[in-house]
Amino acid sequence: MHDIRTVRADPAAFDAAMARRGLPPVSAEILAQDAARRSALQALQEKQARRNALAREIGQAKKGGASTVALEAEGVLLRDEMAALEAAAAEAERAQTAILEALPNILDPAVPDGKDEADNIVLHQHGEPPRPNFAPKQHFEIGEALGLMDFATAAKLAGARFTVLTGALARLERALAQWMLALHTEEHGYTETAVPYLVNAATVYGTGQLPKFEEDLFKTTDGRYLIPTAEIPLTNIVRDEIVPEASLPQRYTALSPCFRSEAGSAGRDTRGMLRQHQFQKVELVSVTRPEESEAEHERMTRCAERVLTELGLTWRRVLLCSGDTGFGAAKTYDLEVWLPGQGAWREISSCSNCRDFQARRMNARMKPAEGPEGKKPNVFLHTLNGSGVAVGRALIAVLETHQQEDGSVLVPKVLRPWMRGLERIGPA
Template identity: 75%
Template sequence: MHDIRTVRADPAAFDAAMARRALPPVAAAILEQDSIRRSSQTALQELQARRNQLSKEIGIGKRQGADTAALEAEATALRGRMEALEAEAKAADEAQGALLETLPNALADDVPDGRDEADNVVLHQHGNPPNMPFTPKQHFEIGEALGLMDFAGASKLAGARFTVLRGQLARLERALGQYMLTLHVDEHGFSETAVPLLVNDATMYGTGQLPKFKEDLFRTEDGRWLIPTAEVPLTNLVAGEILAEDALPLRFAALSPCFRSEAGSAGRDTRGMLRQHQFTKVEMVAVTAPEHSDAEHERMTQCAERVLTELGLVWRRVVLCAGDTGFSATKTYDLEVWLPGQGAWREISSCSNTLDFQARRMAARFRPRDAKGTAFVHTLNGSGVAVGRALIAVLETHQQEDGRIAVPAVLAPWMGGLSHIG
């Protein structure tokens, strides 16, 4: 959510910030409702003062036996005018809020301009795509050949965009999630957190999924929402809180299922596990003081990069351009992994800084140690990483000519001593 004071201070700059998101000017419409709301509230305060004065005069008059009928009539008339002004102020406030809550975060100055993912900028790369002495297979070809990846069975159970994993592949998926969570908790200082998979409207609103993106979500009949990522409940742990600065940063990590309707993705990645309605992910969330959020963004991204390096994957970091940056983010780094079977780079982690955008929606504040009052915290989130896509990358990167899969050494504690699958 944007601070209305920012719009008031420089409407042209605000419109320019939204123009980078390919949005039309909106400051004038926001300020029109703001003006109505403020003038109504000012008039209401003036009438309230007059009503208080009338009450005093009526009381004095009655004690002195004077005729107070005219004063009482005026007080009655004031009551009606005040109710109308209250309704007017409330309507303007709601209209202003409806405009602000659908606008994305302003982009950081160093986010490159661009329309879509083709304009994202590669910052650095770890390793080079391997030259395999055989034609590499895609993950679904590998999994089906092993008899451990069942799409037909999943379709029978739930429809398209689901997968059943069996035996050693199911164990590999579990091992990946456990390895990532353990790494982030034991070595990166995140607090392991188990979160609800169902949340209410306010929680979805706080991180920016509602009201604009409800078509991307699954909703239960009792009005709750299945989480699209553990970012939603983890970030909202500080909703409505006033934290001590000495308690910051807070760092949370969770391994959870995620649920997405994949609205608008018809025809994309229909084979395999790349785009699923249900998948598992390790999520990292950080809550910081404003001056530390840029450094925390870099730290979080490095935590995710370490996962990919230790799994022996080829990866690169890209900064998303203006047209590809998500709604709540001011800046996002994507980590892309090379998939030999597909012969392409695919996103496996996104790490974003939202500044105080989510904090304003959640009313999440902290009390600076050397200043009066409170200020909004900054919130960050990152995949650490998507377990299903990590499974895909391990299968395609570590496939052998004989059809087996070499198991990365870091997964040994969870794989029961298996060095290969198949």
């Protein structure tokens, strides 16, 4: 959500910021509703003052035995006028909010202009794509050949875009998730958190999925939503809270299933596990002081990068352009991993600094510590989120990167303690 004072202060700059997102000028419409709301409130205030004065006049008239009929008639008229002004102010505020809540975050100046992922900028790369001396297979070919990845049974149970893993691959998926949680909690300072997988509309609104992206969500019959990422409940921990500055930064991590309708993705990645209705992810969320969010963004991204390095994967960090940056983010780094079977880079983690955009929607503030100058006003927090990382995509990357010519898969060393020492996964 945007601060209306930002629009008032420089409408042209606000329109220019939205133009970077490919949107037409909108400040005039916002300010028109703002002016209508303020005008109604001003008139309401004047009517209230007159009503107060009128009450005194009626009292004095009654004491003097004078007629109050005309004064009371004016009072009735004032009541009706005030009700109309209250309704007008409320309607203008609703209209203004409807515009503002549908607008994406203002981009950081460092974000390059561009239309789509082709215009993203590669910042650095870790390792070189492996060149095996055999034709590498894609993950679903490996998993099906091992007899441990079953899409036909998943389709029988739930439909398209689901997977059944068994045996060593099911254990490998669990090992990845448990190892990531241990890494982020024991070495990166995140607090492990178990969150609800069903949340109410206010929670989904707070992180920006509602109202604009409701079609991407699964909604239950009682008005709750299945979470598309643990970012939603984790970030909303501070909703409607005033957080003491001394408690910041707050860092949370959670392993959760993620549920996505994949609206608009028909025909994309229909084979395999890349684009599923249900998958697991280890999420990272940080809540910080405003002046610390940029440094926290770098830190969070490095935490996710370490996961990929420890798994022996080839990866690169990419700065997303204006046309590819998500709705709530001011700046986003994607981590892309090389998949030998596909012969392509694929996104495996996305780390975003949302600044105060989500905090304004959630009414999440920080109470600054008192200094020599005394008390300071409360300010909106900054929120950040990132994948640390998507478990299914990590499994895909491990299978394709560590596949062997005989069809087996080497287990990365960091996962072997979680696999009871298993070094290689062969056919079931």
